[in-house]
Amino acid sequence: MKQSNAEILNNTPIADSVYKMVLKTDLAALAKPGQFVDVALPGYFLRRPISVSWVEEDRLTLLYKIMGNGTDKMSTMEPGTCLSLLGPLGTGFPITDQKEVLILGGGVGTPPMLYTAKAYLEKGAKVDVVLGFNSAGDVFYVDEFEHLGISPVICTMDGSAGIKGTVLDGVRAKGIETDFVLSCGPLPMLRAVSNAYTKGYVSLEARMGCGFGVCNGCVMTDRNGMQVRVCKNGPVFPIGKVVL
Missing domain, CATH: 3.40.50.80 (Nucleotide-binding domain of ferredoxin-NADP reductase (FNR) module)
Known part of the structure; x- marks a missing residue:
């Protein structure tokens, strides 16, 4: 996990209230399938966790839906604007030898x-x-x-x-x-x-505070009654591990 500045290259709507943002960042080389980044938005205390959708060289693609004031503001950001990213975060999808x-x-x-x-x-x-x-x-x-x-x-x-x-x-x-x-x-x-x-x-999708397992704002319970943090132990879990 590291903090890095990212330059917005593109930020366009692709469906109802859904936007595609392409960022130039050195975090792209570190991101694995299923991980996410925390995006800092000017004027907002909490970062927004957004899953990694695509990686190509130094470009990281994020898709997000307007759900409130923060993501609404995010949709207005122009190419050339810089954002602070924290990541990559979380446990992604294991890439196994399944046929x-x-x-x-x-x-x-x-x-x-x-x-x-x-x-x-x-x-x-x-x-x-x-x-x-x-x-x-x-x-x-x-x-x-x-x-x-x-x-x-x-x-x-x-x-x-x-x-x-x-x-x-x-x-x-x-x-x-x-x-x-x-x-x-x-x-x-x-x-x-x-x-x-x-x-x-x-x-799993969950509301997160910190995004890296400190605040316990995204805690769920597994089948053994133990608490797991979606942001750190997940967001990817084996089927049946977490009580849904």
Whole structure:
């Protein structure tokens, strides 16, 4: 973990209230799939934890959704602006020797799955991807996955794009039988995924204070009744380890 200044190269909307920010930073070379960075915003005390979506040389891509005043201000920042980043933080997705991998992304839980998919493809794995959103206006990253050679299955809750229903509905509709799963998304989705699969990992979303395990603001309980910190022990955990 280190603190570094990053220059905004691009900051553009890609879906309803979702923005893509590309930063030039020396942290890019250190980031692993599933990790995150803490972004300091001028005028705000707490940093914003945002998952690493893509890394290319000295460029780090973050996707974020406008959820409050901080991210709203973030969406107005112009190229050339410098931000303070802390990271990379957290435990990311293990990149194992699995021959087949099923990636499930839900909403703004989708961004870290792109870089994760790339890592598994580079290991020679067959990668299936199913992405879930509320409606067609929320869909993003289809082209980016296709650029990797993956045709993602799109699901929307209102049926306005792709398959109507959840990511698990998409898995069933396409007859995907892979049993090793990597997933990130809202808690109800991760709970359903954890009930359906026993092999793989889930990345949890949680409100964080410090982002590196000191403040205990993101504590959850594991199956043994022990406390775990999402920011430091996670955000990625084996399926079934944490009570969801």
